[in-house]
Amino acid sequence: MNSLRTSSRSRRHFLRAVLQSAALPLASSVSPAAVQPGTRVVVIGAGVSGLAAARELHAAGCRVTILEARKRLGGRVCTDRKQFGGLPVELGAQFIHGIRNGKGEVNPIYRIAQESGWKMKPFPEDSGETYRAGKPLSKAEDKALVDLLDEFETWLIDEFKDEHEDDISIPLERAIAANAKENELSSQELLDLRGIIASDIEEDLGGDARRLSVDGYDEDEEFAKGEDQCLIEGYDQLPALLAQGLDIRLGCIVSEIDYTKRQINIASSQGDFEAEHVVVSVPLGVLKAKSLTFTPELPDAKIKAISRMGMGVLDKVILQFPARFWPAGNWFLNLERTAPYGISFSSMEAAHLGSNILVFWHFGSHAIAHEAMPDAELIELVMGHVRQTFRDIDVPAPTATAITRWSEDPFSRGSYFYPQIGSPISDIKVLGEAVSDRLFFAGEATSKAYFGTVHGAYLSGLREAKKVIAASKD
Numbered sequence: 001m002n003s004l005r006t007s008s009r010s011r012r013h014f015l016r017a018v019l020q021s022a023a024l025p026l027a028s029s030v031s032p033a034a035v036q037p038g039t040r041v042v043v044i045g046a047g048v049s050g051l052a053a054a055r056e057l058h059a060a061g062c063r064v065t066i067l068e069a070r071k072r073l074g075g076r077v078c079t080d081r082k083q084f085g086g087l088p089v090e091l092g093a094q095f096i097h098g099i100r101n102g103k104g105e106v107n108p109i110y111r112i113a114q115e116s117g118w119k120m121k122p123f124p125e126d127s128g129e130t131y132r133a134g135k136p137l138s139k140a141e142d143k144a145l146v147d148l149l150d151e152f153e154t155w156l157i158d159e160f161k162d163e164h165e166d167d168i169s170i171p172l173e174r175a176i177a178a179n180a181k182e183n184e185l186s187s188q189e190l191l192d193l194r195g196i197i198a199s200d201i202e203e204d205l206g207g208d209a210r211r212l213s214v215d216g217y218d219e220d221e222e223f224a225k226g227e228d229q230c231l232i233e234g235y236d237q238l239p240a241l242l243a244q245g246l247d248i249r250l251g252c253i254v255s256e257i258d259y260t261k262r263q264i265n266i267a268s269s270q271g272d273f274e275a276e277h278v279v280v281s282v283p284l285g286v287l288k289a290k291s292l293t294f295t296p297e298l299p300d301a302k303i304k305a306i307s308r309m310g311m312g313v314l315d316k317v318i319l320q321f322p323a324r325f326w327p328a329g330n331w332f333l334n335l336e337r338t339a340p341y342g343i344s345f346s347s348m349e350a351a352h353l354g355s356n357i358l359v360f361w362h363f364g365s366h367a368i369a370h371e372a373m374p375d376a377e378l379i380e381l382v383m384g385h386v387r388q389t390f391r392d393i394d395v396p397a398p399t400a401t402a403i404t405r406w407s408e409d410p411f412s413r414g415s416y417f418y419p420q421i422g423s424p425i426s427d428i429k430v431l432g433e434a435v436s437d438r439l440f441f442a443g444e445a446t447s448k449a450y451f452g453t454v455h456g457a458y459l460s461g462l463r464e465a466k467k468v469i470a471a472s473k474d
């Protein structure tokens with residue numbers, strides 16, 4: 001997940017975390033032979049959740065094989081080292097989101113990075129500028145904008161959500177309209193509110209306000225204490241570390257899981273595999289696309305949950321210029337008069353000084369439409385936004401570019417889960433439920449507390465490993 005500014009969303013999450021957070025499962029120290037000797041487990045997917053599960057199960061004494069469709073590790077953690085002169089540039093997950101929660105528990109990814117001695121640099125969300133009609137907002141105007149969002153979110157949670165409790169059919173869009181009416185917002189205030197919601201909520205969750213469920217909004221938690229961190233030498237250090245010593249088959253596309261018999265049969269592009277337990281860690285988007293066949297079919301409740309749940313889209317267009325022409329700061333938001341109302345860029349200077357890289361972030365239906373465009377056309381569209389945002393500057397042509405298309409990616413089919421209208425938040429739990437105590441489901445979309453994040457994926461892998469270990473003893 002991306003998040004742009006310090007808003008009430010983060011602060012409210014912090015308060016919720018103080019009140020609600022349970023003890024976090026921490027990295028493993030299961031003793032070997034915690035399972036029946038020789039228990040065979042196949043993990044499908046070598047993203048962070050699959051790797052975390054496999055590592056834990058391997059440590060417990062299972063014979064683990066990971067089947068991964070891509071020819072690389074990491075899934076949605078994807079560091080490019082080719083297109084920008086060797087600089088590690090993130091095409092997927094970008095930040096370690098926060099350090100501690102309200103109970104003082106440490107983000108497990110931050111802890112791993114610290115213990116591994118990886119170089120990190122903070123990336124404060126509230127550093128940067130917001131522009132309206134080409135002019136940076138003054139400090140007072142910027143504060144008014146953040147206040148507008150704060151007031152909206154307080155009203156949304158304390159009043160609107162209360163009035164419409166458990167109604168899963170109400171999109172955020174309706175709440176925006178109701179708020180504007182109730183508070184008699186001027187047309188400019190409404191545009192501003194839409195702009196900050198675009199950057200702070202829609203982009204963060206990867207879904208359009210007309211699809212985002214008010215019921216599911218704000219149901220997750222955060223490690224809200226401490227700035228986001230960038231891994232200077234690449235996020236891919238994480239999957240590389242987790243994968244050490246594991247049996248991983250790359251380029252192995254799983255097509256069918258037959259769990260009719262005690263020995264589960266897994267059909268793949270590299271032939272059949274057998275195991276007593278299977279951990280499915282493929283993205284929700286892949287399950288929604290029915291790229292995997294289950295025999296017998298998955299329970300009805302799980303099928304319904306999968307079809308209702310939202311798979312959001314967050315994409316990046318990464319542009320490198322001969323020199324930095326934008327001001328110092330991390331995040332730049334241009335408030336626009338038409339949808340999506342807020343256009344965001346981040347600068348990579350805080351992570352890589354002198355890289356001259358600007359990242360354009362787009363989400364939801366806009367991102368899906370952009371993915372269908374040819375590269376040159378999309379770059380020109382984005383350059384139009386750059387020129388529009390930094391209006392008084394003679395913007396040079398980029399020297400290198402990269403485009404992500406997470407929605408078109410057959411092994412992801414979207415960026416991450418978002419609470420979609422029509423889907424109760426309990427769908428997350430249903431997705432994560434084991435089937436017949438032999439088929440287990442990990443992945444960010446199974447994490448109610450931390451969906452859409454690397455730490456959510458990691459913790460879901462540990463959670464499922466624990467379940468497999470318990471089941472293997474029965």
Ligand SMILES: Cc1cc2nc3c(=O)[nH]c(=O)nc-3n(C[C@H](O)[C@H](O)[C@H](O)COP(=O)(O)OP(=O)(O)OC[C@H]3O[C@@H](n4cnc5c(N)ncnc54)[C@H](O)[C@@H]3O)c2cc1C
Nearest residue numbers: 001045047048049069075076093094095254443444454457
């Ligand atoms: C653009 C973007 C920005 C993000 N930014 C952040 C951020 O800043 N911070 C953060 O914490 N999170 C961020 N995230 C979210 C984070 O990347 C994910 O939540 C996390 O990496 C998901 O891990 P996972 O193990 O659940 O899934 P994945 O990483 O997707 O792993 C699933 C694996 O299954 C494999 N697979 C799929 N189909 C098959 C098949 N048929 N057979 C075999 N294997 C298969 C896939 O190839 C993949 O490797 C971002 C995501 C995106 C897309």
